Amino acid sequence: MRSYETVVVLDAGLEEEPTQQEVNTIEQIITSHNGEMIDTERWGSRKLSYEINDKRQGYYALFRFNSEPNVLEELDRAFKLNGHVLRHIVKLVKQHAVSSPAEGNT
Amino acid sequence: MNRSNVVKPRKQKRIPGRIKNIDYKDPKQLRRFITERGKIVPGRISGASSRCQRRLAKAIKQARHIGLLPFTEEDYK
Numbered sequence: 001m002r003s004y005e006t007v008v009v010l011d012a013g014l015e016e017e018p019t020q021q022e023v024n025t026i027e028q029i030i031t032s033h034n035g036e037m038i039d040t041e042r043w044g045s046r047k048l049s050y051e052i053n054d055k056r057q058g059y060y061a062l063f064r065f066n067s068e069p070n071v072l073e074e075l076d077r078a079f080k081l082n083g084h085v086l087r088h089i090v091k092l093v094k095q096h097a098v099s100s101p102a103e104g105n106t
Numbered sequence: 107m108n109r110s111n112v113v114k115p116r117k118q119k120r121i122p123g124r125i126k127n128i129d130y131k132d133p134k135q136l137r138r139f140i141t142e143r144g145k146i147v148p149g150r151i152s153g154a155s156s157r158c159q160r161r162l163a164k165a166i167k168q169a170r171h172i173g174l175l176p177f178t179e180e181d182y183k
Contacts, residue, residue: 007131007172048173058173062131087172089130
């Protein structure tokens with residue numbers, strides 16, 4: 001298992017519901033490949049610094065997860081095929097801060 | 107022709123060489139290291155140590171990719 005994070009920029013022109021769906025789909029891809037979602041941060045719609053596919057706004061979401069490296073291929077493929085994904089970046093991170101539901105004592 | 111007389115006094119460093127928590131997701135922090143045109147400020151001017159400068163450059167490029175920072179700002183000012 002390794003720790004990854006990925007930022008996905010979705011088309012902000014999408015309605016609330018489809019956006020939600022896209023986010024869920026991404027989480028599902030991770031979990032269905034024995035990945036472990038840590039959390040999802042929705043940054044919401046922000047102005048893009050430059051136009052991407054003629055769009056000025058992007059909906060940002062950050063996913064933190066643990067998984068085997070083979071999930072990345074799957075994610076990459078899904079992102080590339082998905083027309084709503086403007087940009088994505090996947091990064092290996094050292095270790096996610098443990099934020100499991102079981103609140104441990106420090 | 108004593109050249110040493112023309113040397114300008116060193117500008118005071120405003121940024122310590124070591125920059126902590128360089129993060130491609132934080133455009134606010136990275137903004138300080140690009141010009142208003144969007145170019146990456148060279149290490150000798152930014153004052154970042156070589157190691158930090160490399161990390162900064164990488165972070166800026168990644169931030170550009172996901173649209174958090176501009177590649178170029180044509181109509182600045």
